[in-house]
Amino acid sequence: MCKHGQTVPGQTTVTLERDGVMVILKNVPAEICDNCGESYxxxxTTRVILENAEEAIAKGIDLEIRHYAPC
Ligand SMILES: [Zn+2]
Incomplete structure (x- = not known):
């Protein structure tokens, strides 16, 4: 947290790695700091991301790139 910026609604890409499996989620809704670009x-949203990651891990693949999709 830089404490200098304001957060504005936007989208970001989240990369997760667990048990050697990498999951990249695109178009994740987030609050983006207009000063440093940090996303919150x-x-x-975090819960949905983790669910997506668990699905990919369950499939047994090494790399998954998908769009954020709340279910
Ligand atoms: Zn900031």
């Missing part, structure tokens, strides 16, 4: 995710 809501608890609900």
């Amino acid at each position: 995710l809501s608890d609900e």
Whole structure:
């Protein structure tokens, strides 16, 4: 947190790595700091991201690139 910027609604790309599996989620809704570009995710968004990651890991693939999709 740089404490200098204001957050504005936007989208970001989130990369997760777990157990040697990499999951890249695009178009994730986030609050973006207009000063440093840091993105902040809501608890609900984080939960969906982790669900997406678990799905990819369950499929047994090494790399998954998908669009953020709340279910
Ligand atoms: Zn900032």
